[in-house]
Amino acid sequence: MEYKDYYRIMGIEREATQDEIRRAYRKLARKYHPDVSKEGDAEARFKEVGEAYEVLKDPEKRAAYDQLGADWKSGQDFKPPPDWDAGFEFSGGGYTAGGGGVHSDFFEELFGRRFRHAGAGRQTFRMRGEDHHAKVLIDLEDSFSGTTRSMSLRVPEVTDEGHVITRERTLNVRIPRGIRPGQQIRLAGQGTPGSGDAGSGDLYLEVAFREHPMYRVDGSDIYLDLPVAPWEAMLGASIKAPTPLGAVDLRIPTDSNQGRKLRLKGRGLPGKSPGDLYVVLQVTLPPADSEDAKRLYGQMRDKLGFNPRAKMGVA
Amino acid sequence: MSEKDQSKPAVELIDEQTTFTLADICHTFSVEAEFVEALVEEGILEPSGKQGRHLCFTANCLRRTRVTLHLQRDLRVNLAGAALALELLERIEALERRLHATGVE
Numbered sequence: 001m002e003y004k005d006y007y008r009i010m011g012i013e014r015e016a017t018q019d020e021i022r023r024a025y026r027k028l029a030r031k032y033h034p035d036v037s038k039e040g041d042a043e044a045r046f047k048e049v050g051e052a053y054e055v056l057k058d059p060e061k062r063a064a065y066d067q068l069g070a071d072w073k074s075g076q077d078f079k080p081p082p083d084w085d086a087g088f089e090f091s092g093g094g095y096t097a098g099g100g101g102v103h104s105d106f107f108e109e110l111f112g113r114r115f116r117h118a119g120a121g122r123q124t125f126r127m128r129g130e131d132h133h134a135k136v137l138i139d140l141e142d143s144f145s146g147t148t149r150s151m152s153l154r155v156p157e158v159t160d161e162g163h164v165i166t167r168e169r170t171l172n173v174r175i176p177r178g179i180r181p182g183q184q185i186r187l188a189g190q191g192t193p194g195s196g197d198a199g200s201g202d203l204y205l206e207v208a209f210r211e212h213p214m215y216r217v218d219g220s221d222i223y224l225d226l227p228v229a230p231w232e233a234m235l236g237a238s239i240k241a242p243t244p245l246g247a248v249d250l251r252i253p254t255d256s257n258q259g260r261k262l263r264l265k266g267r268g269l270p271g272k273s274p275g276d277l278y279v280v281l282q283v284t285l286p287p288a289d290s291e292d293a294k295r296l297y298g299q300m301r302d303k304l305g306f307n308p309r310a311k312m313g314v315a
Numbered sequence: 316m317s318e319k320d321q322s323k324p325a326v327e328l329i330d331e332q333t334t335f336t337l338a339d340i341c342h343t344f345s346v347e348a349e350f351v352e353a354l355v356e357e358g359i360l361e362p363s364g365k366q367g368r369h370l371c372f373t374a375n376c377l378r379r380t381r382v383t384l385h386l387q388r389d390l391r392v393n394l395a396g397a398a399l400a401l402e403l404l405e406r407i408e409a410l411e412r413r414l415h416a417t418g419v420e
Contacts, residue, residue, distance in 0.1 A: 029390055035382045036404065046389075131343050133381065148323075176328045184329040184374060202343070203324075204377075218416035225418060280418070 004106045006052035006065065014066070018057065025053040051107050061111060131201040132191045138175055140212045140222075143269050144244050146177035153203075173205065178271030180220050181209045215244065220275025222268045227284040228252060233260075241279055243267050250279065258283040334363060334371040344380055351380070357394040359383055359401060 007014050010024045032039060032046040039045065055061045103111075136149060152170050159165055171190065179185070184206050191201025209217055216223040226241055236254035240247045243264070250262065260281045268275025288294050300306070327333075335343075340351050354360040355370075359379055362370040379401055386392040386400055 026390075033385070033389055035385050036400070050389075172323045174323070174326045176326065179328065184377075186327045186329055187324045188327065190324050204329075216416055216418065218412050221416075223416050223418070 001105045001109060004048075004052070004104055006055055009048050009052040010056065016056075018059070021053070021056045025049065025057070029053075048104075051103050055107070055111065065110070131204060133204045133206065135208055136173065136175070136205045137208050137210050138179070139210050140215055140217060140244060142175055143177065143179050143209075147175045149173045149175055171203075175207070178220075178269055178274070179207050180269055180271075180275075181207060181217055183207050214242065217269070220269040220271065220273070222275065222277045224277065224279050225282050226250075226279045227282045228256075230283055230285065233257065233281060233283050243277055252281070256281055329374045329377075331373060333374055334366070335374070335377060336366060336369050336371060338369070340372060340377065340380055343377065344384060346380075346384070353394060354380060354383060357398050359394065359398045 007016070010021065010028065012020055012024050016024070028049045029046065031037060032042045032049060034043040034046055037046075055065050132153070134151075134153060136151060138147065138149065142149075150170060150172050152168050171187070173185070173187065176185065184204050187203040187205070189200045190203035193200045214224060222244065224241070224243075228237070228239070231237075232239060232252050233256045234254065236256075237252045239250055239252060241250040245267070248264070248267075250264075252262075258281065262279040262281070264277040264279065266274045267277035286293060288297050337348055337351055340346070341348055351360065355362060360372060360376045363373050363376075364371045382401060382404070383394070383397040386397045387394075392400060
C-alpha cells in the first residue's frame with residue numbers, strides 16, 4: 001500500500017490552518033472538477049484532492065493522520081503501525097458515501113472500516129440501484145459499421161458486511177451505427193444492483209471519437225482537408241478524394257481558392273438523417289527544386305503581374 | 316439471466332428524438348420532482364413537450380441535471396450559478412467544436 005501525502009496533494013504546509021485547508025480545497029476542486037476541467041487526469045486528481053480534504057478537514061482524522069509522522073514520502077510502501085489510532089475517537093460523521101467515493105487503499109486502511117459500519121445499516125431498505133455514467137472511446141470508422149466494444153468497468157459494490165469493494169466487470173457493448181460524438185447509449189439494468197429486491201440502475205455510456213489522422217467530426221458532419229495543386233484549383237479538375245467509405249470522384253470547380261469548402265451531401269456519419277462530408281481545399285504549392293520548376297515560377301512572375309497584396313495599400 | 320446475456324446487454328441509443336419523462340429523471344438521479352421543477356424554473360431544463368399530462372425532456376436535459384447535481388455537491392454552486400456555468404460550458408464546447416472542425420487546435 002502506498003503512503004499518501006495529503007498535504008502535498010493539496011499543496012499546503014503541514015502547519016496549515018483549517019481555513020487554509022478549506023481554501024486550498026475549494027480552489028483545487030474548481031480546477032479539477034471533471035465536469036469543468038480540461039486537464040486529462042482531472043477525475044483522478046479530483047478524487048485524490050477530495051480524499052485529502054476528507055481527512056484534513058476533520059480535526060480528528062487530521063490528528064490521527066499527523067500522528068503517522070512527517071517522514072513518509074508519497075508513494076512509499078506503507079503499513080500502518082499497530083495501534084496507530086489508539087486514543088483517537090472517531091465520531092463517524094465525516095464519511096461521505098454520496099461523494100462517489102472510491103477511496104485509495106491507504107484511506108481505506110486508515111479510516112475505511114470504522115466509518116463504514118455507521119452507514120451500513122442504511123443499506124437494508126429496498127432501493128433501486130444507482131445509474132452509472134462512463135465514457136467510451138471509438139474510432140470514426142466504428143460509427144459507419146457499428147461495432148462491439150469490450151470494456152471493463154470498475155464498479156464499487158457493497159458486500160454483506162458493509163464493506164465497499166471494487167469489482168472489475170467486462171461488458172461487450174454494441175455501439176450502434178451512426179453514433180455521433182457526445183451521444184449516449186443506455187444499457188438498462190447494468191448500473192449498481194438495487195438493494196432488497198429492487199431493480200438495478202442503468203449504465204449510461206457517453207461516446208467520444210478518437211482523433212483521426214484525416215477526418216474531423218462536428219456533430220454528424222465530417223471535415224476533410226484535401227491538398228490540391230494550384231492548377232487544379234484554378235482550372236478545375238476531376239480528382240479522387242478519400243471518404244470513410246472509400247474513394248470518390250470529386251470535381252473541383254474552376255477558380256477555387258484556398259479554403260473553399262465542397263459539400264458531399266449525405267457522406268457524413270450515417271443514420272436517419274446522415275451528415276455531410278465537407279472537403280476543404282488546401283492549395284499546395286509545388287516546390288521550386290529543379291531548373292524547370294524555377295523557370296516556370298519565373299514565367300508566372302513575369303507574365304501574370306500578380307500582386308497578392310494589392311488590397312493592402314503597400315504596392 | 317444467462318452468462319451470455321450479462322456480458323452482451325441490450326443497447327439503446329439516446330438521440331435527439333429520445334425523450335425522458337419527469338419520472339425518468341427523478342428515477343435516474345434519485346431526486347424529487349420538486350428539484351426537477353426548480354431546474355425548469357431556473358431555466359436549466361427546458362421541457363421539450365408533453366406526453367399526456369407529463370413533461371418531456373431531451374437527452375441534453377439528462378446531462379444538464381447531472382452536471383448541476385455535481386456542481387452543487389462538489390463546488391457548493393447554487394442553481395443560478397449552475398445555470399450560468401452550464402451556459403458557459405456549452406458555449407466553450409461549441410467554440411471548441413468549431414475550432415476543431417476548421418482544423419485549428
